[in-house]
Amino acid sequence: MTDENVPTGTCPFAALADPDATGDMHSADVHHALRRRSFLRGAAVGAVGAAAVTAGGFGTAQALSSSSDSSDTGSGRTIAFHGAHQAGILTPPQLAATFVSFNVLATDRAGLQQLFKTLTQRARFLTEGGTPVDLGVASPPSDSSTLGPVVPADGLTITVGVGASLFDGRYGLAARKPAKLTKMPVFPNDNMQDSTELHGDLMLQICADHRDTVMHALRDIAKHTRQWLQLSWKADGFQSPSRPTGAQRNQLGFKDGIANPDVNSTTETNALIWTHAGANGEPAWVEGGSYQVVRIIRMLVEFWDRVSLTEQENMFGRRRDTGAPLSGTVESDIPQYANDPDGKIIPLDAHIRLANPRTAKTDGQRILRRGYNYDRGIDDNGNLDVGLLFACYNQDVARQFEAVQTRLIDEPLVDYISPTGGGYFFALPGVKDASDYYASGLFA
């Protein structure tokens, strides 16, 4: 029933998301163990270290360095920070996400470099978890403690992207701009006029197994980068569980993200997702990066709910209940357009048919979608402001995302959706190891 290409963003983590109930045993802790021993520690006893009777007294330093334990709370998952690519791209979507666009205030290239080093340091700590640094008596605490005294990793990923505006005159980096990075154009069906949620110098996609972990990470990063970064806009998203199986449903009730490239196939990811040094006119430093498209797509759900099921299904080209293409029975079935040249089964202007015609010519246009649902209040009419935080990764934003988006112009669905913000960013190559930092290649 399930397709291996389906991003399994939902139920696999549901079980993990429960805090490890037994993990707290140890915090019943040294302190308790000591109480009876403190018995021996009357006035006469002086400085006896009753404390150390407990094993806690032994090998303190070792315990400190090795086991700043991050699994006591949260999901217990730690997603590796270092690697050729950033985490949060191929990573199956965690339950909670925020997309935050910043403008960079750094006054020169050295400041920009310092920003990336600081970002790296914070992201490394936050994604690995541990005990926040103790600043002593002469400072407010270093950590907000919204996740408790010890920061859990909790499946956190922080994915850093840069916008085209970072390569303007400010830092002398124009020559190093990723070849396909542009300002996101306005597409014909967009509703971007007067939008305050467009573009940005820097984009952080912060995802974790819990909402509070996402917010904690953002607060930590903002505090540590105050002199270089100013928040510009922010959009929060959530993953819905599989209902009942397979890909998550968007707020129109249809399964979304069914036909993604296979993230486990190096061939596919190298051909469709990762940018390569020297290829496609790209500069050398982009090896292992990816173009990120973020779009805030409002869904007019009140209107949609007044549309007949047949019309809804014809707009998507899929069954609403199973997610199967109208030509199939299960969601993983491949739509057979060759047998249906006139769109008698799946209309020619159905969303899935326009987005992915499944031809040899369009095969290289596929994108990795990693979207989140959003819900952020109401509009002036009292209608719900809900929709999809569309996010996708691709090797060449012109060849892939824009080609798809261009085919979708004026699709029937446009009456029920309203893209209101977003931007194009270039997700940086991964931080290779402990001595590397974000965008190090940009400064090499």
Added chain:
Amino acid sequence: MWNDAFPSFLIGLREGLEAGLIVSILVATLVRAGQRARLGAVWAGVGAAVALSLSFAAVLTFTAADLPAGGQDVFGGVLSLIAVGFVTTMVFWMRKSARSLSGDLKARVTEALGRGAGVLVLTSFIAVAREGLETSLFLWTTAKSAGESQGPMIGAAVGIALAVVACWGLYRRVLKINLTKFFSVTGAVLIVIAAGVLAYGLGDLQEGGLIPGHTAYAFNLTSIDAGSWYATLIAGTLNLTPAMSWLQVIGYLLYLPPTMFLFVRGMRSAAATAERKAAAQAPAAEPATPLTRAQRRAAARVADEQALAARIAAKREAKQEREAARRVPRWAVGTSIFAVPAVAAVAAIAVLGPGKSAAASNDIALSESSCGTGWANPEAGAQTFNLTNNGRNTAEVYLISPSTNAVFAEIENLAPGTTRPLTATLSGGSYAFRCAFTDGTALSSKTYTVGGGSSGGSTGFAPVSDQDLQQPVADYRAYVQQNLPVLLADSQRLAADLAAPDLTAAALAAAKADWLTAHLDYEGLGAAYGTFEDFDAKIDGRATGLHGGVNDPSWTGFHRIEYGLWHGQRAAVLKPLGDQLVADIQSLIKAFPSQTTDPNDLPLRTHEILENTLQFQLTGISDYGSGTALATASANLHGTQVVLSALVGLMQARDPQALKSIDTWIQTVAADLNAAQRPDGSWTALDQLTATQRQKINGDLGELLEQLSVVPDLLEERSSA
């Protein structure tokens, strides 16, 4: 050295007694039963337990591994419960033996012991291992915290020796009393001890977290000094402590009375039976009629045969025993006594895994007579101290450097009888606790030496006394004092403008200009968070908290006048507001000399003024039409500089780097704001700034606030540190 030796002495005595009592009774029983040959089994159990304890300590020491917190408690608790089972069984077995006191006890003991050599080994092993593990860990850590091993070792040796002597004395004593009494007395004593061990074991399991309710105390006799010799003796013999949980007490009561009742009833009925038996047998023992010679000869022959058979049987038995003893070579026994526990210790640690604790925990006690005792294991790195105030007064506790007085960590207001954690990240060096009680008592602990390098720890800072802050406060007040008349004069000019019969365009422009001058005078005073008590609300309040909003008749002051001037209100409406403003400022001038400035307010003000600026000015919330938020921000920045300049000496002495950084960011923000002032001196309104300009001001002010946020912590008044 006495200081270090005495605690170890008490430990040795207590744990030695706990383990020794059971063993001595076991040994006495065997001796009374004529089974000295079996003593080896008991000593094997004792030896194995000692080996296990030492192995644990050795493995932990040399590998620096870590038993998880609670692991040792669970281990000890389980052993205690097993010990209770064994001892109880033994007591009732002895009672059963005591029932037939007519002489065959020896045989019965032999028979029972023949079956139960393993039981003897196990009982003695458990009795000793239970305490031995704890003792060796105690001694190891005591030696480590004392920084020398001689004192603690001698103390412990004396304590254990005294415990052995006491057990020996008990052993001699019970040997002398008659058998019936021996079994009654030792049995009763063992039941009382076992009840204590049961409570103790339950307590261990609760501490280990296996059973809840550890802190649900049935009683907690804090008036009893738990470290006193008598408390130690009671704990050592009866396992009763000044604080016991409900579970411990209930376990104790459920075990002791019923077991004792069954035991005593059994002893009585056994004694009665024995008496009746003796009475019945007595006449029969005497031959009623003379025997014939043949009968006597036959009887003698039978007796000889029986004796011979007995001798043969005894020989065979002895041979079997020797063979049994020989089956296992002596060296193998010796080796396994020491090797098996060592392997067991390693395995236990491996299985239980390394302990996980974010920081070593140390229980530190303080009272008006003794500050900061109990730091057992001074080590570098992140430390958590559990500070308990055993005194009668609330205390402030500091971790300081005894040589420089620098403060590394602090707890304010530790109430009597409470425990709170104090965390600090320490590098190598000398440290001491300093306790200041509300009754004026101030004292320090001894100096603790932490090994290791001088980097990686938190920086200590010289405490600021209230005297230190007197001059800065006086300087700041002098500044305000000096500028209030300027504010008054400028406000009077504004009031005069508003008193004009009609606000012509020229008059309105003049009023607006004079309004700004006077308002900036006020904003530059560094007022924030009630500096001028109620006057601030009257002079510079916003309408947001008023029931009627901007139409609320109680709204007065600069912003009210601003609203009127920029919303076309008539002079008649504004005149009383101008007069009111002047009157309020005059009242402020009158009241200010008697208003006190809390010394701690001054460092706080360094960031609070600009927090207000970010929150109310740079958002436009405080703008009632004039569009002068950036001018206000600039005046606020100036007010912050005034406050800082009063504190510059204190900052320079403690963290010159932070001061430098603050100065840099003040210059940056000043430059941002100045860029918004036009050549003619007028200010760009917030909404006329470009997004980039506005983000830059917000970002730079944000960073300045991050830098300023250390000032209140650094310069907090710590007079008693």
